[in-house]
Amino acid sequence: MKTNILGLPIKESEVLVQELNVLLSNFQIYYQNLRGIHWNIRGKRFFDLHVKFEELYTDAQLKIDMIAERVLTIGGTPLHTFEDYIKNNKLTVGKNISNDEKAVHLIVNSLSDLLKIEREILNKADEISDEGTNSMMSDFIAEQEKTIWMMNAWLEETL
Numbered sequence: 001m002k003t004n005i006l007g008l009p010i011k012e013s014e015v016l017v018q019e020l021n022v023l024l025s026n027f028q029i030y031y032q033n034l035r036g037i038h039w040n041i042r043g044k045r046f047f048d049l050h051v052k053f054e055e056l057y058t059d060a061q062l063k064i065d066m067i068a069e070r071v072l073t074i075g076g077t078p079l080h081t082f083e084d085y086i087k088n089n090k091l092t093v094g095k096n097i098s099n100d101e102k103a104v105h106l107i108v109n110s111l112s113d114l115l116k117i118e119r120e121i122l123n124k125a126d127e128i129s130d131e132g133t134n135s136m137m138s139d140f141i142a143e144q145e146k147t148i149w150m151m152n153a154w155l156e157e158t159l
Helices: 010-040 046-073 082-088 100-127 131-155
Strands: none
Touching: 010 046, 010 082, 010 100, 046 100, 046 131, 100 131
16 A cells, blocks of 8 residues: 555545545635625624624634645645535525524534535544544534534524
Protein backbone atom coordinates (compact mmCIF):
# COMPACT_ATOMS: atom_id res chain seq x y z
CA MET A 1 0.00 0.00 0.00
CA LYS A 2 1.44 3.34 -1.08
CA THR A 3 1.23 6.19 1.40
CA ASN A 4 1.56 9.94 1.07
CA ILE A 5 3.98 12.12 3.02
CA LEU A 6 1.54 12.10 5.97
CA GLY A 7 1.60 8.31 6.08
CA LEU A 8 -1.98 7.99 4.81
CA PRO A 9 -2.89 5.53 2.06
CA ILE A 10 -2.98 7.44 -1.24
CA LYS A 11 -6.01 5.75 -2.82
CA GLU A 12 -8.19 6.14 0.28
CA SER A 13 -6.98 9.73 0.74
CA GLU A 14 -8.18 10.52 -2.78
CA VAL A 15 -11.65 9.25 -1.83
CA LEU A 16 -11.52 11.37 1.31
CA VAL A 17 -10.58 14.43 -0.78
CA GLN A 18 -13.73 13.88 -2.87
CA GLU A 19 -15.87 13.66 0.26
CA LEU A 20 -14.25 16.75 1.76
CA ASN A 21 -14.93 18.62 -1.49
CA VAL A 22 -18.60 17.65 -1.20
CA LEU A 23 -18.57 19.05 2.34
CA LEU A 24 -16.80 22.17 1.10
CA SER A 25 -19.44 22.67 -1.58
CA ASN A 26 -22.27 22.27 0.89
CA PHE A 27 -20.66 24.62 3.38
CA GLN A 28 -20.48 27.24 0.62
CA ILE A 29 -24.23 26.85 0.04
CA TYR A 30 -24.85 27.01 3.80
CA TYR A 31 -22.72 30.16 3.98
CA GLN A 32 -24.68 31.84 1.17
CA ASN A 33 -27.96 30.86 2.84
CA LEU A 34 -26.76 32.50 6.05
CA ARG A 35 -25.73 35.67 4.20
CA GLY A 36 -29.15 35.83 2.55
CA ILE A 37 -31.14 35.45 5.75
CA HIS A 38 -28.80 37.89 7.51
CA TRP A 39 -29.54 40.50 4.84
CA ASN A 40 -33.25 39.81 4.50
CA ILE A 41 -34.47 39.08 8.04
CA ARG A 42 -37.43 41.25 9.13
CA GLY A 43 -39.67 41.59 12.14
CA LYS A 44 -39.50 42.13 15.87
CA ARG A 45 -36.57 39.77 16.31
CA PHE A 46 -34.46 41.50 13.64
CA PHE A 47 -31.77 42.86 15.96
CA ASP A 48 -31.11 39.55 17.72
CA LEU A 49 -31.24 37.37 14.63
CA HIS A 50 -29.27 39.73 12.40
CA VAL A 51 -26.33 39.48 14.82
CA LYS A 52 -26.74 35.71 15.30
CA PHE A 53 -26.79 35.04 11.56
CA GLU A 54 -23.62 37.11 11.16
CA GLU A 55 -21.97 35.04 13.90
CA LEU A 56 -22.98 31.85 12.09
CA TYR A 57 -21.80 32.93 8.64
CA THR A 58 -18.48 34.12 10.08
CA ASP A 59 -18.03 30.69 11.66
CA ALA A 60 -19.01 28.98 8.39
CA GLN A 61 -16.46 31.07 6.52
CA LEU A 62 -13.72 29.85 8.87
CA LYS A 63 -14.83 26.25 8.46
CA ILE A 64 -14.81 26.60 4.67
CA ASP A 65 -11.17 27.66 4.87
CA MET A 66 -10.35 24.78 7.23
CA ILE A 67 -11.95 22.24 4.90
CA ALA A 68 -10.13 23.61 1.85
CA GLU A 69 -6.82 23.57 3.73
CA ARG A 70 -7.43 19.97 4.84
CA VAL A 71 -8.04 18.98 1.21
CA LEU A 72 -4.69 20.54 0.32
CA THR A 73 -2.95 18.94 3.31
CA ILE A 74 -3.92 15.42 2.27
CA GLY A 75 -2.89 16.03 -1.33
CA GLY A 76 -6.01 17.23 -3.12
CA THR A 77 -7.29 20.37 -4.77
CA PRO A 78 -10.26 22.17 -3.18
CA LEU A 79 -13.23 22.93 -5.37
CA HIS A 80 -13.71 26.66 -5.89
CA THR A 81 -16.37 27.34 -8.51
CA PHE A 82 -20.05 27.93 -8.03
CA GLU A 83 -20.64 25.32 -10.74
CA ASP A 84 -18.90 22.71 -8.57
CA TYR A 85 -20.73 23.83 -5.44
CA ILE A 86 -24.13 23.54 -7.08
CA LYS A 87 -23.26 20.18 -8.62
CA ASN A 88 -22.34 18.77 -5.18
CA ASN A 89 -25.07 20.51 -3.18
CA LYS A 90 -27.33 18.45 -0.91
CA LEU A 91 -28.81 21.39 1.04
CA THR A 92 -32.00 23.34 0.51
CA VAL A 93 -31.21 26.70 -1.05
CA GLY A 94 -32.97 29.49 0.83
CA LYS A 95 -34.21 32.29 -1.36
CA ASN A 96 -35.72 35.56 -0.15
CA ILE A 97 -36.35 34.27 3.38
CA SER A 98 -37.28 37.13 5.68
CA ASN A 99 -39.42 35.27 8.23
CA ASP A 100 -37.58 34.45 11.45
CA GLU A 101 -38.93 30.93 11.93
CA LYS A 102 -38.37 29.96 8.29
CA ALA A 103 -34.80 31.25 8.58
CA VAL A 104 -34.09 29.24 11.72
CA HIS A 105 -35.68 26.12 10.21
CA LEU A 106 -33.39 26.53 7.20
CA ILE A 107 -30.37 26.63 9.52
CA VAL A 108 -31.48 23.55 11.47
CA ASN A 109 -32.16 21.56 8.29
CA SER A 110 -28.88 22.67 6.71
CA LEU A 111 -26.86 21.72 9.78
CA SER A 112 -28.63 18.37 9.94
CA ASP A 113 -27.68 17.68 6.32
CA LEU A 114 -24.08 18.81 6.95
CA LEU A 115 -23.89 16.41 9.91
CA LYS A 116 -24.73 13.48 7.62
CA ILE A 117 -21.85 14.38 5.29
CA GLU A 118 -19.47 14.95 8.20
CA ARG A 119 -20.32 11.61 9.80
CA GLU A 120 -19.54 9.83 6.52
CA ILE A 121 -16.19 11.63 6.37
CA LEU A 122 -15.54 10.82 10.03
CA ASN A 123 -16.05 7.11 9.35
CA LYS A 124 -13.83 7.12 6.26
CA ALA A 125 -11.12 9.09 8.04
CA ASP A 126 -11.25 6.67 10.96
CA GLU A 127 -10.81 3.69 8.62
CA ILE A 128 -7.45 5.04 7.43
CA SER A 129 -6.35 6.50 10.81
CA ASP A 130 -6.55 10.07 9.46
CA GLU A 131 -6.63 11.77 12.84
CA GLY A 132 -6.39 15.29 11.36
CA THR A 133 -9.59 14.93 9.37
CA ASN A 134 -11.20 12.88 12.13
CA SER A 135 -10.50 15.57 14.73
CA MET A 136 -11.82 18.34 12.49
CA MET A 137 -15.05 16.44 11.78
CA SER A 138 -15.52 15.65 15.49
CA ASP A 139 -15.19 19.34 16.35
CA PHE A 140 -17.61 20.38 13.58
CA ILE A 141 -20.15 17.75 14.65
CA ALA A 142 -20.06 18.75 18.32
CA GLU A 143 -20.51 22.45 17.50
CA GLN A 144 -23.31 21.85 15.01
CA GLU A 145 -25.21 19.51 17.30
CA LYS A 146 -25.16 22.25 19.96
CA THR A 147 -26.31 24.87 17.44
CA ILE A 148 -29.19 22.63 16.36
CA TRP A 149 -30.19 22.17 20.00
CA MET A 150 -30.09 25.94 20.59
CA MET A 151 -32.03 26.73 17.41
CA ASN A 152 -34.65 24.16 18.32
CA ALA A 153 -34.88 25.66 21.81
CA TRP A 154 -35.47 29.03 20.14
CA LEU A 155 -38.18 27.46 18.00
CA GLU A 156 -39.54 25.77 21.15
CA GLU A 157 -39.32 22.43 19.40
CA THR A 158 -37.80 19.17 20.52
CA LEU A 159 -35.17 17.09 18.77
